[in-house]
Amino acid sequence: MIRLIVADDEHLIRGALVALLNLEDDIQVVADTDTSTGAVELAQEHRPDVCLLDLEMPPTDGLDASEKILRTVATKTVIVTRHARPGVLRRALASKVSGFVPKSTPAQELADVIRQVAAGKRYVDPEIAAAALSAEHCPLTERELDVLRESRGTAQIAQIAQKLHLAPGTVRNYLSTAMAKVDARTRHEAAETAWQQGWI
Amino acid sequence: MIRLIVADDEHLIRGALVALLNLEDDIQVVADTDTSTGAVELAQEHRPDVCLLDLEMPPTDGLDASEKILRTVATKTVIVTRHARPGVLRRALASKVSGFVPKSTPAQELADVIRQVAAGKRYVDPEIAAAALSAEHCPLTERELDVLRESRGTAQIAQIAQKLHLAPGTVRNYLSTAMAKVDARTRHEAAETAWQQGWI
DNA sequence: CGCCACCCGTGACAAAAGTCATCGGTCTAC
């Protein structure tokens, strides 16, 4: 019997996943939660065979939870995500995640993935894997990523500068170089593509 | 027995919902699909008692599918959504939707909602209802909404003008008045708040 | 050591975005 915990912030989906997986004879969902911090606590308490973690989850995210769990508990983690961005897969694999599947996966496959992971194998969605392999490495520097992160919202340059404790001109320079690197015409466009790539 | 169709573009969630709802003795999922157009076809073919529709769904959306279904089939529709924006609820109710629940709803409640709707009642999530009632009516004109819709992406004014067959100056004027009405400092900010309100 | 990449900043300039006044046309409501 594979013992499993499920973490997803959308109650409806979490409940449905629990119901779905409990239908399998060899899988038992021992606990579920709607927060990344809760997932860490549950993992330490129940010591499950596998942890199914949604990537988009307050207060941090599933990747953060996975790292914390794997540092303290002998278990496997599977990340489920809505938007499968290549860069995120890279970070996920670097942090020893065992499985990575998008929410577009057919439901019947999920149980199989969990079984494979429980058996010590790794499973990565082939589409995402291909995208991640063909994607080039991030060309942006740490500071460029910082200003792009702040550019995702509707903030103006002056506000970004204030938040990062930089001069407005410096922010504009970082944005300019970043835009040149990713071939964008506005900072919003650059931030968008950086997000799509999973760089921020 | 309540006959149900399920439409959601995320296979994993759709499969899980189907599994969850089929566990109920009095509910039977007769078909499911991942597109809004598919939902309309399935409704016409199976004539279910209730249609469970995700709001975010290609190629149009769940609201559009609901309208088309209700025009041609004697059935009830329930909208499920990730981001429950007040303005969307307003439009949903205007188009005779019977139920409106966010994905943060506890899973066990969903079956109850479906039963109520099948019995001819309406169900709206109390939180969203309260937000929709306290929200003021949209102050923007049709054209202002048009330009804001196009401003959601990373397009420049010239591109928006081209897409809408307008002069760039006209676009700027609409954006300027829209920004004044919603108290925003950039078109991105204005588009964001209009989106949050469910106006676009 | 020099070279290079990155960090942080300035100043000047061009392009894009946003503000404002004003115009004419349509359509609705009082």
Place this chain on the structure above:
DNA sequence: GTAGACCGATGACTTTTGTCACGGGTGGCG
């Protein structure tokens, strides 16, 4: 029939963004 709201447009203006050249400082590497 006229006042008001909306649509579409223009021109002049200010502010914000983005580009470019350049400065100094740090730290790694051959």
